[in-house]
Amino acid sequence: FRGVLPAGIAPVSEAFEGHDLVLVLGAPVFRYHEHLPGRYLPEGTRLIQVTDDASAAARAPMGEALVADPGAVVDVLLEALDAADRPADPYRPVPEPLTAEGPALHPEQVFGALREEMPEDTAYVVESTSTNAAWWRQMDLRRQGSYYFPAAGGLGFGLPGAVGVAMTQPDRPVVGVIGDGSANYGITALWTAAQHRVPLTVVLLRNGTYGALRWFGGLLGVPDAPGLDIPGLDFTRIAEGYGVRAQHVGSVTELRAALAETPEHPRLIQVDTALTTPS
Structure with missing residues (x-):
């Protein structure tokens, strides 16, 4: 699990840099509550949302939406992609912790x-x-x-x-x-x-x-x-x-x-x- 997306338009777009496809399963697109304007997606990136909440699909400011059971869609994707037969990618190495000046810990x-x-x-x-x-x-x-x-x-x-x-x-x-x-x-x-x-x-x-x-x-x-x-x-x-x-x-x-x-x-x-x- 790599974490939670930021809450501003620009930093969310930056998080998707280098990705061709963003697949959103059972989640809103997205929880923006910081006024950090910018592009919704990087140039050339496609977004597909799968949700069983039609109102969440209607609120999405960009991308395509499929109103369906996310679990059923995942099952179909796993079968189509033969994901179980693919070796897992190596885990991201953890960097050395930053330190702080003074007695307090970073x-x-x-x-x-x-x-x-x-x-x-x-x-x-x-x-x-x-x-x-x-x-x-x-x-x-x-x-x-x-x-x-x-x-x-x-x-x-x-x-x-x-x-x-x-x-x-x-x-x-x-x-x-x-x-x-x-x-x-x-x-x-x-x-x-x-x-x-x-x-x-x-x-x-x-x-x-x-x-x-x-x-x-x-x-x-x-x-x-x-x-x-x-x-x-x-x-x-x-x-x-x-x-x-x-x-x-x-x-x-x-x-x-x-x-x-x-x-x-x-x-x-x-x-x-x-x-x-x-x-």
Whole structure:
């Protein structure tokens, strides 16, 4: 799984550079919510959407649409292309994590540690929009059901979502990757995790600001929007108040050591991270 497309017209088009065909199966074309105008598709690229939602087909600003069951179409394609007999392409190599100046870790260092220390069948529930680009540079997700994220962009999904995924998949490791801004909108989920003794790991990325909103402010020409900084929050103390074991780690070595432990109850690991942008 290579990740999620960006949310602006121009960057989506850039992501398709070098491709002759874009096949969209059971998804809208596309979720644009950043004003970054440009070409919808690169020159010479064709797009075909397969959806069972006629209204989604009508909303698509470009390409061709086939209103049909996407699953049935996939079955026909697999048979026609003899895909099962073709060797899989080699996986993309993961680059070395970027580092940050100062004591804070770059988010890529955090995600690199997760990739290397957590079991391959770990399921991740992610609500840390400002680290999106760093996440996809470092993560290597090859199993179904490994990634959950708030497609609609509403704040507060991450923590309760992570608790829910962990409760429904007790035989699979579950990690919630949550930004400090997002955590404030669903923090009481920690109480639920403690009461039900859910073996969940929460990695809390603390950069002291609403990073995604700060980035949006720049896109909208409002770089000095007030109320975006949230300094002084200690989520280890907050978690302990809800009955969740918590620790602060200050280095990659400490983070790796913490992740190597197998939790029997919920735990929160707080990491100070440098501010990054979603793309």
